[in-house]
Amino acid sequence: MMASLKVLNKAGKSAGEIKIGEALASAKASAPAMYRAVIAEEANNRQGTQKAKTRAEVRGGGRKPYRQKKTGRARQGSIRAPHYYHGGVVFAPTPRDYSQKVNKKERRLAILGSLAARIESGDVIVVDSIQFGAPKTKEAFELLKNVGADEAKRVLVILPEHDKTCWLSFRNLPNVKVRTAPSKGDGKGAAVGFSARDLLVAHKIVIAKDALDAIQEAWT
Numbered sequence: 001m002m003a004s005l006k007v008l009n010k011a012g013k014s015a016g017e018i019k020i021g022e023a024l025a026s027a028k029a030s031a032p033a034m035y036r037a038v039i040a041e042e043a044n045n046r047q048g049t050q051k052a053k054t055r056a057e058v059r060g061g062g063r064k065p066y067r068q069k070k071t072g073r074a075r076q077g078s079i080r081a082p083h084y085y086h087g088g089v090v091f092a093p094t095p096r097d098y099s100q101k102v103n104k105k106e107r108r109l110a111i112l113g114s115l116a117a118r119i120e121s122g123d124v125i126v127v128d129s130i131q132f133g134a135p136k137t138k139e140a141f142e143l144l145k146n147v148g149a150d151e152a153k154r155v156l157v158i159l160p161e162h163d164k165t166c167w168l169s170f171r172n173l174p175n176v177k178v179r180t181a182p183s184k185g186d187g188k189g190a191a192v193g194f195s196a197r198d199l200l201v202a203h204k205i206v207i208a209k210d211a212l213d214a215i216q217e218a219w220t
Helices: 031-044 104-120 137-147 164-171 196-201 209-219
Strands: 004-008 014-019 124-127 155-159 176-180 204-208
Touching (some): 031 104, 124 137, 124 209, 155 164, 155 209, 164 176
Parallel strands (some): 124 204, 155 204
8 A cells, every 4th residue: 555645735736745654554444344333333323213003002992893793794803903994003113222332443443444445546635725714615616626526426525623614615515525533632533523434435535634644643
């Protein structure tokens, strides 16, 4: 894997290089680790609030609709049986917790491995600074166009820290998702705002130089 990445400015011109540390350059995440990290994120995003009533919970139906015999019809005990209109639901879904826990080291390995794989494939674009004076979608689009990420179906933008102006600038671009890097000096990486899934599903990753430095300082 390359030991450095080319850094571009907002105009798409070369602005130097940034070195990739050995820990990130050599990061390898197995397919099972990435799979568990992605599945856990998808599961944790599920609300689990679906609910339907069984025949025991539907109102009414306490009286036998008609007598048992000599009617020429099939015997029935309640009009709230599942085969009746407005009856209960068979095996009705109930609220449940879908969340899954992933070991912290395994999750970090999956993220670093995913980032290293995307760097190796040439899908990571480092920009010296991603800042705007005011929320301007046009300027955000121009930045992506200048660095060669405007035609990608899904773009992940990683900032060194939360920037409301940048978020508002990219918000109206339907194919762009904005995330933040872990805070510098935070060894636990508690402030990280992106996941392995974000890295894997994006076709292009545009990351600020300071954000890449923060990732390497916090996690490697």
